[in-house]
Amino acid sequence: MDFPRSEAGAPPPVVVQVWGDGALFTRPELKVERVSYPLMTPSAAVGVLEAIFWKPEFAWRVVAIEVLNPIRQFTQRRNETTDLASLVDAASGRRRIDTVANRVQRNAVCLRDVAYRIHAHVQLNERATKVEAAYRDQFRRRVTAGRCFSQPFLGTKEFTAYFGDPDGRKPIEHTEDLGIMLHSVDHSTAPPLFSWFTARLDRGVLHVPAAGISDGRGSQPGVA
Numbered sequence: 001m002d003f004p005r006s007e008a009g010a011p012p013p014v015v016v017q018v019w020g021d022g023a024l025f026t027r028p029e030l031k032v033e034r035v036s037y038p039l040m041t042p043s044a045a046v047g048v049l050e051a052i053f054w055k056p057e058f059a060w061r062v063v064a065i066e067v068l069n070p071i072r073q074f075t076q077r078r079n080e081t082t083d084l085a086s087l088v089d090a091a092s093g094r095r096r097i098d099t100v101a102n103r104v105q106r107n108a109v110c111l112r113d114v115a116y117r118i119h120a121h122v123q124l125n126e127r128a129t130k131v132e133a134a135y136r137d138q139f140r141r142r143v144t145a146g147r148c149f150s151q152p153f154l155g156t157k158e159f160t161a162y163f164g165d166p167d168g169r170k171p172i173e174h175t176e177d178l179g180i181m182l183h184s185v186d187h188s189t190a191p192p193l194f195s196w197f198t199a200r201l202d203r204g205v206l207h208v209p210a211a212g213i214s215d216g217r218g219s220q221p222g223v224a
Contacts (some may be wrong), residue, residue, distance in 0.1 A: 020160055024110045024156050037181065039114075048161055049139075061120060061121045062118060073110065122135045
């Protein structure tokens with residue numbers, strides 16, 4: 001299967017296969033109860049890639065996600081807290097989070113026994129000291145050896161992601177319009193700027209555009 005290249009004559013995307021017992025890729029328009037998209041989102045895929053290999057010299061751009069296992073759901077009751085600290089308070093340790101007094105139980109619709117194949121490009125920036133091929137090769141070696149900077153997860157940290165070299169399995173034969181999906185988050189702005197795209201699973205493959213669409217206000221759907 002052919003996927004877009006970063007530029008004319010460039011090599012194809014790097015590929016990694018990830019799987020796990022469960023996953024939760026929360027739809028942002030549903031605030032009270034968590035309901036997962038039926039597959040991994042591009043932002044979650046970037047999180048997995050950065051957990052395996054990240055450097056300030058480049059960014060990951062996901063071009064496609066293949067769904068390898070049938071989509072199966074299950075419900076789970078989870079403990080969450082409504083007492084959230086700001087990023088500044090969390091980094092400084094100035095405020096203690098009282099999880100006992102502010103604990104709530106919420107239902108979540110999760111995914112069971114998931115497996116995906118992520119295709120992504122390395123996008124160099126002005127800090128890059130090596131050619132793209134060098135970073136691609138480092139990533140491939142880390143995947144083959146099973147090395148990562150931190151343990152990847154599938155949407156939430158309670159769902160561990162395992163990863164390895166891709167196999168020859170074909171994606172599932174399933175097509176579905178998924179609605180609006182988070183494309184990426186720009187953390188260089190205050191507040192962070194969210195971009196979105198109209199997602200469609202086409203015979204088991206989610207094709208991700210090079211850029212999403214933003215309203216320019218850093219808000220999520222349903223949030224003023």
